[in-house]
Amino acid sequence: MPTTHTELLKQLSWRYAVKKFDASxxxxxxxxxxxxxxxxxxxxxxxxxxxxxYVIDNSQVRTQLRAASWNQxxxxxxxxxxxxxxxxxxxxxxxxxYVERIAEVRGVxxxxxxxxxxxxxxxxxxxxxxxxxxxxxxxxxxVYIALGFFMASCAMLEVDACPMEGFDPRKYDEVLGLPxxxxxxxxxxxxxxxxxxxxxxxxxxxxxxxxxxxxHV
Amino acid sequence: MPTTHTELLKQLSWRYAVKKFDASxxxxxxxxxxxxxxxxxxxxxxxxxxxxxYVIDNSQVRTQLRAASWNQxxxxxxxxxxxxxxxxxxxxxxxxxYVERIAEVRGVxxxxxxxxxxxxxxxxxxxxxxxxxxxxxxxxxxVYIALGFFMASCAMLEVDACPMEGFDPRKYDEVLGLPxxxxxxxxxxxxxxxxxxxxxxxxxxxxxxxxxxxxHV
Numbered sequence: 037m038p039t040t041h042t043e044l045l046k047q048l049s050w051r052y053a054v055k056k057f058d059a060s061x062x063x064x065x066x067x068x069x070x071x072x073x074x075x076x077x078x079x080x081x082x083x084x085x086x087x088x089x090y091v092i093d094n095s096q097v098r099t100q101l102r103a104a105s106w107n108q109x110x111x112x113x114x115x116x117x118x119x120x121x122x123x124x125x126x127x128x129x130x131x132x133x134y135v136e137r138i139a140e141v142r143g144v145x146x147x148x149x150x151x152x153x154x155x156x157x158x159x160x161x162x163x164x165x166x167x168x169x170x171x172x173x174x175x176x177x178x179v180y181i182a183l184g185f186f187m188a189s190c191a192m193l194e195v196d197a198c199p200m201e202g203f204d205p206r207k208y209d210e211v212l213g214l215p216x217x218x219x220x221x222x223x224x225x226x227x228x229x230x231x232x233x234x235x236x237x238x239x240x241x242x243x244x245x246x247x248x249x250x251x252h253v
Numbered sequence: 254m255p256t257t258h259t260e261l262l263k264q265l266s267w268r269y270a271v272k273k274f275d276a277s278x279x280x281x282x283x284x285x286x287x288x289x290x291x292x293x294x295x296x297x298x299x300x301x302x303x304x305x306x307y308v309i310d311n312s313q314v315r316t317q318l319r320a321a322s323w324n325q326x327x328x329x330x331x332x333x334x335x336x337x338x339x340x341x342x343x344x345x346x347x348x349x350x351y352v353e354r355i356a357e358v359r360g361v362x363x364x365x366x367x368x369x370x371x372x373x374x375x376x377x378x379x380x381x382x383x384x385x386x387x388x389x390x391x392x393x394x395x396v397y398i399a400l401g402f403f404m405a406s407c408a409m410l411e412v413d414a415c416p417m418e419g420f421d422p423r424k425y426d427e428v429l430g431l432p433x434x435x436x437x438x439x440x441x442x443x444x445x446x447x448x449x450x451x452x453x454x455x456x457x458x459x460x461x462x463x464x465x466x467x468x469h470v
Contacts, residue, residue, distance in 0.1 A: 038264060038411035039256055041287030047255060048294040048402075070258030072467050076460050077265040079404055081418050083459055091469045134459075141459045167418045167440070173390050177440075180394045181416075184401015185265075187296055192409065194255035199398075201298055201384040212470060223384070223394075242351075242358045243293050244302055250289050252308045253429060 039192070051191035054198040054226070055236045059113040061229040063195055068116060071227070074189035078182040081167070082156050084134055086123035086175040087182055088219050090212055091116060097211065104207035105224070110198050115228030119208060120183055121219035122175035126160045179222045186225055197227040256409070268408035271415040271443070272453045276330040278446040280412055285333060288444070291406035295399040298384070299373050301351055303340035303392040304399055305436050307429055308333060314428065321424035322441070327415050332445030336425060337400055338436035339392035343377045396439045407444055414444040 063071075075089060092098050095112070101119075102111040111117060123130065135153045139146040163171040183199055190197040201223055208214070208221035230237050243249075280288075292306060309315050312329070318336075319328040328334060340347065352370045356363040380388040400416060407414040418440055425431070425438035447454050460466075 039260070039409040041284060041410055043256070044406055044409050045287055045290055045294070048291055048406075051294070051296075053296060053300075067258055069463075070262055072463050073262055074265055076463050076466055077262070077268070077458070078401065079268075079270060079416055083270075085461055085466065087466070089467045091467060093469050097470055137461065138459045141457050167422070168390070168393055173385070173393065176385055176390065176394055177397045180397035181401040181404070184295065184398040185405050187398070188402050188405040189261055189265075192256040192261050193258055199296055205384070240358050241294070242300055242355045244354065246286075246289050246293050249293055249302065249304070250306045250308060252310050253314055 044192075047191045047194065048188065049241060050194065051187070051197070052236060052239070052241065054110065054114075054196045054228075054230050054234060056231040056234040057110055057113040057115070057196070057226065057228045058231045061115060063115045063228060067193055067195060070193065071186065071189055071195065075182050075186050078185040080178045080181060081174065082159070084126060084130070084156065084178075086126045086130075087179050088121045088123070088217075089182070090119040090121060090214075092119065100211050101203070101208060104211065105200065105203035108200065108202065110200065110226040111224075113228075114198070114226035116226065118186070118225050118227070119212065119221050120179045120186075120223045120225065121214055122172070122179045122222050124175075124215065124218050124220050125171060126175065128157045128161065131156045131160060176222050183223055183225060190227055195227055196230045197225055200224040200226065261409075264408045264411065265405065266458060267411065268404070268414070269453060269456070269458065271327065271331075271413045271445075271447050271451060273448040273451040274327055274330040274332070274413070274443065274445045275448045278332060280332045280445060284410055284412060287410065288403065288406055288412065292399050292403050295402040297395045297398060298391065299376070301343060301347070301373065303343045303347070304396050305338045305340070305434075306399070307336040307338060307431075309336065317428050318420070318425060321428065322417065322420035325417065325419065327417065327443040328441075330445070331415070331443035333443065335403070335442050335444070336429065336438050337396045337403075337440045337442065338431055339389070339396045339439050341392075341432065341435050341437050342388060343392065345374045345378065348373045348377060393439050400440055400442060403442055412444055413447045414442055417441040417443065
């Protein structure tokens with residue numbers, strides 16, 4: 037049985053951007069693994085998955101990153117910290133790797149994927165034609181889908197989280213050595229459990245009305 | 254009780270990008286309303302919600318949009334078609350409207366929000382300092398969070414969907430008259446129910462391994 041819509045909205049309403057985590061509470065390995073799998077299941081353009089997710093377990097690295105994040109406490113206090121990174125350049129070689137993966141997973145001959153491969157190679161070789169008009173904007177957008185899956189999945193599992201854009205991505209790149217791996221930091225999410233005294237937990241959620249945001253044509 | 258992780262992963266694995274919808278099946282009003290509400294609950298930078306969602310009910314408009322979408326059948330056959338649009342310019346006036354909304358929803362004096370308002374006005378007035386380096390990239394990224402919420406919510410409710418980037422956003426803007434409303438088409442999603450003969454429904458999902466995509470530091 038799928039989730040009921042009452043249950044879905046209850047969980048998404050329960051969610052809020054945690055300001056203060058309970059540093060003593062950790063997400064269990066089983067739940068964390070499920071969250072990673074949920075993010076892996078995120079859709080992306082062509083299915084190319086132009087992303088990588090860095091989970092920062094090392095407390096010294098966390099301290100360094102906090103200094104590059106306006107000293108926000110979530111960076112060190114949350115159970116888990118994930119840096120969502122985009123592939124810097126999606127190359128024809130990346131497309132070839134992906135096509136090999138399709139052939140492997142689906143058990144089809146790689147030649148049957150030649151047209152699809154050609155289309156993808158054409159797209160990534162003309163980045164100005166990609167949605168958003170550049171490789172950077174396109175891969176960045178994909179990463180935000182994964183962020184959406186992360187946030188929604190945490191909510192469904194009643195794990196608290198906070199998405200964060202208030203950090204220095206160049207400093208993150210440097211501390212984590214991302215450019216040499218072909219990736220760039222885009223956005224950060226912290227997850228764990230809210231502190232009992234996080235006053236924002238009780239604040240009403242502020243949204244425009246459905247009528248304001250949804251227009252029927 | 255929140256969803257179990259088994260249930261979450263079952264639903265997200267069940268999901269796939271539908272190629273062919275059953276044009277005779279419609280999403281019920283109650284379920285559709287829940288999907289709209291789930292999208293409204295999506296997080297965004299500062300909570301500013303720099304977005305609007307156009308649901309295209311008019312079949313003639315759908316036909317026009319299909320012509321601007323490589324003639325893909327989902328545009329006309331899906332139960333629902335949503336155009337995810339970004340706010341073209343988030344202005345200090347938008348920030349003021351948002352701050353008024355916070356004051357209204359939370360029942361606080363608007364003056365108590367002056368610092369927060371000043372920070373947001375500072376950000377949107379210096380778009381080169383926004384994450385991604387421009388107003389367009391920043392608002393576009395936010396829209397993809399909402400797309401992620403849409404896709405994940407449909408999956409949880411066992412509603413089929415297909416996110417689509419293969420369309421001419423300028424033509425969409427023109428057909429829907431978005432620029433005069435201050436919005437721009439970013440990405441499209443269709444939702445409904447898969448056709449019995451959609452061969453992709455049975456294809457194995459292609460993802461890189463969790464070990465490949467998640468790196469622990």
